[in-house]
Amino acid sequence: MDNRIIASVVGASKQYQTGDTVITALAETTLDIYKGQLTLLVGASGSGKTTLLSLLGCVIYSTNGKVIVNGNQVNEMNQKQLANLRLRSIGFVFQSFNLLAPYTVIQNVMTPLNLLNIPQKEAKIRATEALKKVGLGDRLNFLPKQLSGGQQQRVAIARALVTNAPLMLCDEPTASLDTNSVGVIMRELKTLSQTDRAVVVVTHDHRLFSFADRIIYVSNGQVSETPFDEISFN
Ligand SMILES: Nc1ncnc2c1ncn2[C@@H]1O[C@H](COP(=O)(O)OP(=O)(O)O)[C@@H](O)[C@H]1O
Ligand SMILES: [Mg+2]
Known part of the structure; x- marks a missing residue:
């Protein structure tokens, strides 16, 4: 096996049943995600991007086929095992940041380390390092609401990488985010990908294309390495 591969989707699809209708959110898909690369998942709203990201993130089970993350067969694991796999192998960054409002910046970044039962002293050191990496070493004891949107997103990135x-x-x-913050965030994600991690970014934002090592297009539940004609990015 190629040891650059961190996650594989093998003939996996996702269908949702709502009442009498079955929606294919993702058609049968096969692809590998590599460490050392920033991969963009690009497509119009409703095309299946979040579904594919959720499969890679071990948040949902595929209906058919297999998903393998960090050597683990996701479909053979129960919810508790998946929660553990997510905690150890995956960092999530969301559009809406998902920071805990009453907690300071450093407390937010320490959260996953607390879940891993890392001693407080070590957790503090590691959270501080992660925040320095994203340029927020001087904001450790701020509350999220005291930061700009771009800074809050950088806290979310620190929490994901800690x-x-x-x-x-x-x-x-x-x-x-405004264009300036977009550049800051994407350069950080790009740098992270170069430290032997795989970074996968869902977007329909053209400004992000120049940061990509690889672009995967999603249209109507279908995945392709070349653009679909009918794709629109509005
Ligand atoms: N939990 C769900 N139940 C039913 N349909 C869903 C669910 N999640 C997503 N879908 C449907 O699957 C399709 C793809 O959704 P999604 O992956 O969220 O697209 P995107 O992230 O590209 O906007 C859409 O038609 C959406 O309505
Ligand atoms: Mg989405």
């Missing part, structure tokens, strides 16, 4: 997870998954991480 466990040294080999797979970083970002769902529209720049959607609510």
